[in-house]
Amino acid sequence: MDLTSYVQKVSLEDFGKPFRHEAVWNRRLRTSGGRFFPKDGHLEFAPRILEEYGEAVFRQxxxxxxxxxxxxxxxxxxxxxxxxxxxxxxxxxxxxxxxPPKNSKRHTYVCSVCGQHFQRQRRIQLDRYRCGACGGRLMEKINPPQG
Structure with a gap:
């Protein structure tokens, strides 16, 4: 897929206005789907959006x-x-x-007393932290891989 011509097509179809600059892929983008550079007018897009979510979401x-x-x-x-x-x-x-990236790792912890769930991006030391609701011990819940 030629990205610049795709963006030109979307611009004409959805905005009724021409796109006169360049669009490029940037594999380093993790948390954003794309970027606009006012200085020179070019756009960058994360290919992971197209790969993980398909053309409909990428078009958005x-x-x-x-x-x-x-x-x-x-x-x-x-x-x-x-x-x-x-x-x-x-x-x-x-x-x-x-x-969000589909392969992002999240750690889920469950209170052994009240059953409260906690989601964290980073692992925590279970002997240092307790449940904020009841003070019970936390256990790590193993998440199935996303995909």
Whole structure:
């Protein structure tokens, strides 16, 4: 897939405006689906979005970045908090946030007394921490692999 021509196609179909810059892949992007660079107008996209979630979700990420792109060049509010950005993103059905990586590791802990569940990104030392609700001991719950 030629990324720049795909973005040009989405821009014309969903915004009715041309995309005149370059779009490139960036494998280093982990938490975001893409980036817009106002200085030179190019867009970067994370290939993991297309690989893990398919073309429908990737197209929504492209719409998100194109929303930044078009509003910036129209000299309107192009940042996430701006009303112009929120309105246009809703109109074109773009994603507000990039979906999380499917292979992200999470650690789940369960209280042995009350059964409360806790999710953490990092492992914790079970002998140092207790349940915040009842003070019981925590046990690690083994999560099945996501995919």
């Amino acid at each position: 990420v492209v719409r998100h970045e194109l929303t930044h792109y078009h509003l910036y060049f129209e000299k309107k509010g192009y940042r996430h908090g701006d009303a112009d950005f929120k309105r246009l993103l809703k109109e074109v059905d773009g994603l507000r946030y990039a979906p």
